[in-house]
Amino acid sequence: MKKILIPIDFTFKSYDAIDYAVSFFKREKCHFYFLNTYSYDIEGLNAVNLLQAGDDFFEKPKRESEMSLGRVIQKITSKCENKRHQFNAISEYANLIEGVRKAIKELDIDLVVIAGKVQTKRATDTYSKNTKRILDNIRECPVMIIPASTPKQKKPEFVLVSNFEVLLSESKLKNWYEFVEISRGSVKIFTLCEKDKMTKLQKENQNKVRFQIEMLSKNPVGVEYIETAPDLKSFADYHSDYIICVLDRKPDFWQKCGLTHSRITNMGPLQKTPLIALHP
DSSP states (O other), X not given: OEEEEEEXXXXXXXXXXXXXXXXXXXXXXXXXXXXXXXXXXXXXXXHHHHHXXXXXXXHHHHHHHHHHHXXXXXXXXXHOOOTTEEEEEEEEESOHHHHHHHXXXXXXXXXXXXXXXXXXXXXXXXXXXXXXXXXXXXXXXXXXXXXXXXXXXXXXXXXXXXXXXXXXXXXXXXXXXXHHHHXXXXXXXXXXXXXXXXXXXXXXXXXXXXXXXXXXXXXXXXXXXXXXXXXXXXXXXXXXXXXXXXXXOOOOHHHHTTSSOOHHHHHOOOSSSOEEEEOO
């Protein structure tokens, strides 16, 4: 049984992510967990004011979060007749990253699904603040980003993208391939590097991954080469029936300090194509 975590803020984008995830896992037994984190507005309050704050000050955010989550559960269950699916709500006093990490650890989450930025045609679009925070900090399991109003794919093609400087472990590759099987999809590999500039290590890692996928799929796997992240985005714009799966690099010192972002964050949102962030 798969366990899917969907952080929500009760906007329409949240429902887009929920609808896509429910459809994606329609053949699979799943527990869906809808997470909403809340905090208290203590800006401008000194210690005395905080001590004098009534119970309602602390109970109101919690009550509003729980009531809104209840409405989400009611809305989803009223239109979902899939007996394989169960829906659960988590209301957590925490910042977003703390809440997501706690849920992943305690519930053994297989995938985090988040809504992408509303589709526009501006080349300078970036992810929202919360999406950036999740992409930069959550590495405990894959993260799937769903652009607004992404069409439901039938038998999608998964494009595994990497420069193969590092390897996705065999266990993580098998876990990722389960998503391919669940959706009855197929796989191709995109190497994010010019073919004639690959190092010996990159070639060895590429061959290992290709061999492992072919063993899992019992089918040959094609390899293509793409030079830059903008090239990848251009490809995705014309292939909304694909799912782009990018192996992110390990965070360096500057990223851990919050001064730089992950490769996927820097690339920016895909307009129409789901993306799965994978981590070595």
